[in-house]
Amino acid sequence: MLNFKIETRLIEAALRVLSDADPSLLKIRPCPNPKFGDFQTTGLMPLAKRRGLNPREVAEEVIRNLDVSQYCSRVEVAGPGFLNFHVKKEAIEEVVSEAARGEHIFSPKAEEPKTIVIDFSSPNVAKPMHVGHIRSTILGDCLARLFRFLGHKVITDNHIGDWGTQFGKLIVGWKTRLDTQRLENDPVGEMERIYREINSECERAPSILESARGELVKLQNNDPENIGIWRRMIELSRHQFESTYHRLGVEFDHMLGESFYNSRLNNVIAELQSADVVRESRGALVAFFDEDPILKEHPAIVRKSDGAANYTTTDLATLDYRVREWGADKIVYVTDSRQQLHFRQIFKIFEAWRREVETEMVHVWFGSILGEDGKPFKTRSGEVVRLSELLDEAEERAQCVVEEKNPGLTDNEKERISRIVGIGAIKYADLLPNRQSDYQFSWDKMLALNGNTAPYLLYAYARIRSIFRKSGDASAGELGARDGGAARITLATPEEVALARQLSCFGMTLEAVAEDYRPNYLCNYIYELAGFFTQFYEKCPVLKAEPEIRRARLRLCGVTAEVLKTGLEILGLEVPEQM
C-alpha cells in the first residue's frame, strides 16, 4: 500500500516532467541495500536515455515535482540516476496499523477485474496420475489462487485426455481380458494393465491392431456398447482424479475434456478453411506460417490425411469455446516446456482465424522434474512414479519428523501436521525453483527444517500461533481486534521496522508474480519474511515486554502471521497451528 502510494505520486511527477513517459516503467521496489534507502526506482534512467537527456537532471526535475513528504523523510538522486526513497518510520507504522485493523493486507484489489481462464493438470483417462502431472497441477492451482486473490474472475478448467486412438486398444482389452476383481480393487491400475498388454500384442499381432481400429471406429460412430465402456472408463478415472485433487486441495470449475469438443471439430475445420488459414497438403489440411521466422518450418496439421482431427483441432475448438462462452480476457495454459511449439502454433492460427478477438493467450511452461541422479524422475525399477504414492511417501516422511520432534502431540494432531507438512513440502519444492528450470527432486531438501522449505516456513507460522496461545488473550493478534485497534503500532527497534517494511512489500510481490506467472518470487518473499520475523523473534521479547510494547508486538505478530498464512495459501499450502 505504502509503495503503491509512493508509486502513484512518482508517476504523476514523472508525467509532469516527461508527458509521454510509460508509467509501467516507474515501478518502485525495495533497495538492494538498506543504506541506499527503503525503496527505489531505476526507471528514470532508461526514460531519460531514450530521450537523450541527462538522467540525473531528469531525476532532479522529477523530485522538484514530487511531493511524498507524507510518507518519506528524504528522496534523493544517487549514482547515475537512481531515485531513493527514505520512508518515515511513522508511515510504516501507519500501514502496518491499517493492516492490523483489518483494512487491507498490503495488496489492493484489481481495479479492472478480468475473466481469466486457467487450463492445467489435464491427466489422461485410464492412466494413473504420475509425477508428470504435478507441476502443472500445483502451478496452475497457485496461479488460480493468486488471480482470485487479486480480485479477478478466474475459471479453472481441467482439459482431461478422454478421447483418442488409445481407446481402440483399451476397448479391446476391456472386452477380452478384463479382470473384474482387479478392476474393483485398482481400477486405474487394471485399465493401465489391459492397455499395456494390448499395446504390446499389437506389435506382433496385426489382427489385434486391426480389431483395435475397428473398436475405435465403432466408438466414434456411437456404438452403444463401446460408448458404455468408454463412459465407464472415464467415470472410474474421475474417481481417481478427484481423490488426488482432494489430497492436494485443488478444485476445478470445469472438467471439459477433449471429447466435449468432438461435435464442434468439423465446424472449426470449415471455419478455418473459409478464413483461409489452412490449405491441403499431402492429403492433410495444414496451417502454414510463411511470414513467421520461427514457425515457417513448422506447419500444423488440423485434419490428418485419414480425415480425423487431432489435438491442434481440439485445442482450437477449446480456445473458441472459452472465448465465446466464457468471455475470457485471458487464457493461461500451464504445461511442460515441450509444448511450446504447439501453443505458438495454435495461438497463431487462432489469431488468424478470429481476428476480432482480443483475448490474451499465454503459455506458462515449466521444466521437468529430475531424480537425484539428474535424470528423469523414475522409480528404482524405471517406472513412472504414481502421484498417489508420492503423496503417501511425503506424508510418511513428514510423520517421522513430527514423531521425532514433537512426540507429545496426540495422534490426531500428528496426522494432521504430517499431512500439512508433507503435502506442503511437495508443493513448495515445486513452486520454489524458477518454473522454467528443470529441478532435482529431493526428499531431504524439501523436508529440511532449515533453509527455504515448507517445514521452515510453517514452523515460523506455528511459532507465532504459539505466542498467541500463551498470551492468554486469544484475539490478541487477530486483525481487526478491537483491543488497541485504533492506536497506531509503534515500532521501537530496527528488527520491528525491518519486519514491518517487509510486510508492506507483500502486494508488490504478488504483482510481480502475476506479471511473470512466477510463484517463486512469492516463495522467496515469504522466506525473507520468515527471516525478518525470526530476527525479530530472537531480539524482541513479546510476552515479557512492557504492556504497551507487548500489545504493539502482539499486533505486529498478528499481521505477520496473517501475511505468512495468506502467502502460503496463495501457494496452495495449509498452515498448522502447532508443529
Add this chain to the structure above:
RNA sequence: GCGCUCGUAGCUCAGUUGGAUAGAGCAGCGGACUUCUAAUCCGCAGGUCGCAGGUUCGAAUCCUGCCGAGCGUGCCA
C-alpha cells in the same frame, strides 16, 4: 540442419523494465539452549556468473560467435 531453454560457490538453486559490493540453503569450520517451541539463531570460509568479442554511464541479464547439456522439429498429445 533449424528452433526453444539452460550453463552462477564443492552440491542444489535464487538473482523482478540492464542498476549500486552476484545472494540463499546444504556440506565444511567456529559459536549460542534453566527459551515467547533450538523443527532455531549468529559468525567464518567459499564465485574470472561456460569461453571470446560487442552495445552501455553500468552486463549474470541485451547482441554476435564458439563450446557443452536437455527438449522440440508434418499426420502422438
